[in-house]
Structure formats: structure tokens, C-alpha cells
Amino acid sequence: MNNYLLLLICIVGLCLGSFYNVVIIRSLSGESIVFPASKCPKCGHKLYPWHNIPVLSYIFLRGKCYFCKEKISLQYPVVELVTMLMFVFAYLKFGLSTDTLFAIILLSGLIIMTTTDIKEKLVDCNIAIILALCGLLFCYLRTGSIIAAAVGLITGAVIIELIALTGCILPAKTRVMGEADTYVAAALGSYFGMGGFSLILLYSIAAALIFTLPVYIYNQYKINNKITCILFILFTLAVVVFKAAFQSWLAFSFVIITGILLAISVLKNIKSTDNRHYLPFVPALAAGTLFFMFF
Ligand SMILES: [Zn+2]
Numbered sequence: 001m002n003n004y005l006l007l008l009i010c011i012v013g014l015c016l017g018s019f020y021n022v023v024i025i026r027s028l029s030g031e032s033i034v035f036p037a038s039k040c041p042k043c044g045h046k047l048y049p050w051h052n053i054p055v056l057s058y059i060f061l062r063g064k065c066y067f068c069k070e071k072i073s074l075q076y077p078v079v080e081l082v083t084m085l086m087f088v089f090a091y092l093k094f095g096l097s098t099d100t101l102f103a104i105i106l107l108s109g110l111i112i113m114t115t116t117d118i119k120e121k122l123v124d125c126n127i128a129i130i131l132a133l134c135g136l137l138f139c140y141l142r143t144g145s146i147i148a149a150a151v152g153l154i155t156g157a158v159i160i161e162l163i164a165l166t167g168c169i170l171p172a173k174t175r176v177m178g179e180a181d182t183y184v185a186a187a188l189g190s191y192f193g194m195g196g197f198s199l200i201l202l203y204s205i206a207a208a209l210i211f212t213l214p215v216y217i218y219n220q221y222k223i224n225n226k227i228t229c230i231l232f233i234l235f236t237l238a239v240v241v242f243k244a245a246f247q248s249w250l251a252f253s254f255v256i257i258t259g260i261l262l263a264i265s266v267l268k269n270i271k272s273t274d275n276r277h278y279l280p281f282v283p284a285l286a287a288g289t290l291f292f293m294f295f
Contacts, residue, residue, distance in 0.1 A: 005096070006088065006091070009088055010084050010087070012087065013080075013083045013084030013085070013086070014054035014055060014080050014081075014083070014084045015054060016083055016087075016108065017054060017080035017081070017083030017084060017111075018052065018054040018076075018080055020079055020083060020111055020115075021076050021079050021080070023112055024075070024079065024112055024115050024116055024119075027112075027122075028116055028119065028120055028122060040065045040067060040068060042065060042068055042070040043065060043067055043068035043070065045066075045068065047066075051066060054077075055077045055080050055081060058072060058077040059077075075115065079111060082111060083107075083111055086104075086107040086111065086290075087104055087107070090103040090104050090107060090293075093293070093294060098141060102134060102138045103293065105131070105134050106131055106134070106187075106191055106289070109127045109130065109131045110282075110285075110286040111286075112124070113127055113128065113282050114282055114283045117283060118283055122180075123178070123180030123181075123184070123282055125179070125180055128180065128186065129183065129187075131184075131187035131190070131191070132183075132186050132187040132190040133190075134190075134191070135152070135153065135187060135189075135190025135191035135192075136149045136150065136153070136190055148194075149189075149190045149193065150190070151189075151193065151194050152190055152191070152192060152196070152197050153186045153189045154186075154189070155189050155194045155197055156185035156188055156189025157182050157183075157185060157189065159185065159201065160177065160182045160185035160201075160281075161182045163176065164178075164179075164181065164182065178281075180282060181281045181282060181285070184285050185285065188200055188285060188289060192292070196292065199292055200288045200289050200292045201288065203287070203291045203292055204281070204284040204285045204287065204288030204289075205288075206288075207283075207284045207287040207288055207291070208284035217229055217232050228262070231258060231261055231262040232262060234258045234262075235255070235262045238255045238258045239255055241254070
């Protein structure tokens with residue numbers, strides 16, 4: 001019985017993943033989600049039903065359009081498989097319960113917003129608003145009141161908005177994060193409350209650092225900013241040395257001095273708008289949420 005249920009969840013996950021692909025593509029192009037039949041984005045040819053089977057069609061067609069042989073974006077099978085895996089994880093974690101249903105709604109929204117954020121740095125805030133409302137409803141069903149979710153919602157929005165606005169007083173003179181990040185943070189706060197959200201924020205910042213620092217250092221290297229690169233390496237070394245062996249004042253001052261020099265060097269760089277590093281933060285928030293939910 002359990003195996004059949006698991007299989008059913010896999011199939012539902014794959015099919016919904018396929019639908020999310022449509023939502024992603026059409027929310028980026030501004031087309032209606034319901035009306036036009038599926039067609040190749042390159043040659044515009046209407047697709048046959050067997051071209052729409054999640055993952056399998058991609059494999060049978062060897063990643064190419066049946067008509068014009070244009071490459072099909074890897075986004076399609078990836079989103080389908082990720083959606084399936086997320087649904088399975090949610091079921092294994094929470095069983096057959098309303099928790100799983102609400103987890104699946106949240107994960108679906110995060111998958112769509114993360115993909116559009118990575119692809120075009122665009123996020124449909126309406127999805128985040130729907131998630132925030134679901135969070136309130138979920139809280140009401142569990143506790144009979146929406147206070148915890150409402151407090152979490154406000155906390156999430158205020159914290160991320162404050163972080164985003166720090167960019168305005170820094171030499172960059174602009175928000176460091178998009179408005180959508182605030183909406184997504186509000187939705188996560190609504191789902192997990194103030195305490196849960198603070199943990200998610202911590203994990204998200206860690207995830208952002210792990211994924212964006214190598215890219216950032218590489219960009220600095222490419223624009224010939226050797227000093228920032230060297231400072232980054234020195235700072236990392238200083239922290240490692242401080243942690244591993246010499247927990248002395250000498251090692252501590254080494255960490256502080258390289259840290260300050262590094263901060264000054266980074267701030268000097270974001271002064272010029274052409275190499276402003278506007279980080280998509282929604283993927284980091286999604287990663288933090290997954291870590292919080294499943295570990
Ligand atoms: Zn085509």
C-alpha cells in the first residue's frame with residue numbers, strides 16, 4: 001500500500017513539475033498560463049501529447065525539439081525531477097497529513113520562484129503572497145489563532161527589508177536585494193514563525209556565502225582586482241589558522257585586520273555601479289528552508 005502511495009506521489013510530482021515549467025516560462029514571457037497549447041518556444045510548432053510526458057519525453061527526444069531540432073532547455077527535466085523529489089521528501093518526513101499538503105504548496109512556490117530568479121532575476125510576488133496566506137491558514141488550523149504566523153510574517157519582511165536597504169547608506173546607493181526577497185521572507189516567516197524564520201535566515205546566509213563567494217572572487221579576479229582576491233584568501237587563511245591552532249591574540253588580530261581591509265576593499269568596489277553584485281537571494285532562502293525543513 002505504502003509503495004503504491006509513494007509511486008502515486010512520484011507521478012503527481014512529475015506532472016505538477018511539468019505544469020510548473022509552463023508557469024515559469026509563461027510568467028517570464030507574460031503569456032496566459034491556461035490558454036495557449038504547449039508549443040516549441042523556438043519554432044512555435046504545436047507539440048503532440050507524447051512530447052509532454054515529464055522527463056521521459058526529454059530522454060526520447062534526446063533533448064531536442066521533434067520538429068526543428070532546437071535544443072530543449074535542461075530546465076524542463078530538472079524542474080520535474082526536483083519537484084518529484086521534494087514531494088517524496090515531504091511525504092517521507094511528514095507522512096499522510098496536512099503538514100505534507102502545506103509543505104508541498106510551499107515547496108512548489110519556492111521551486112517556481114527560485115527558477116525564475118536564477119533565469120531572469122524575476123520573481124512573481126503574487127506566488128509569495130499566496131504562500132504567506134497559506135502560512136496564516138496553516139497556523140490557524142494548528143493553533144486556532146494566526147498570531148504566531150502574523151508575527152513571523154512581519155519579522156521576515158522587516159528583517160529582509162532592513163538588510164536590503166543597508167545598500168542605500170553604503171557607497172552602492174541602491175538596494176542590495178530585490179523587493180521579491182522581502183515578499184518571500186514574509187511568506188517563510190508566516191509558515192515557520194519568528195523562531196523558525198531566524199534559523200532559516202541563518203542557513204540562507206550560509207548558503208549564499210558558499211554559492212556566491214567563489215563566483216564573487218572569480219569576478220574580482222576577472223576584472224583584475226587582485227588585491228580583493230588576495231585579501232579574500234588571506235582572510236580565509238586567517239580564520240582557518242585562528243580556528244585550528246593559534247587561538248591567541250596574535251591570530252585574532254590577524255583575523256580582525258584582514259577582515260577590515262577586506263570589507264574596505266569590497267565596499268570600494270561596489271561604489272562603481274557596473275560591477276555591482278546584485279545577488280539573487282531567493283535561491284539561498286529556498287536552500288535555507290529545505291535545510292530547516294528536512295534536517
Ligand atoms: Zn521547435
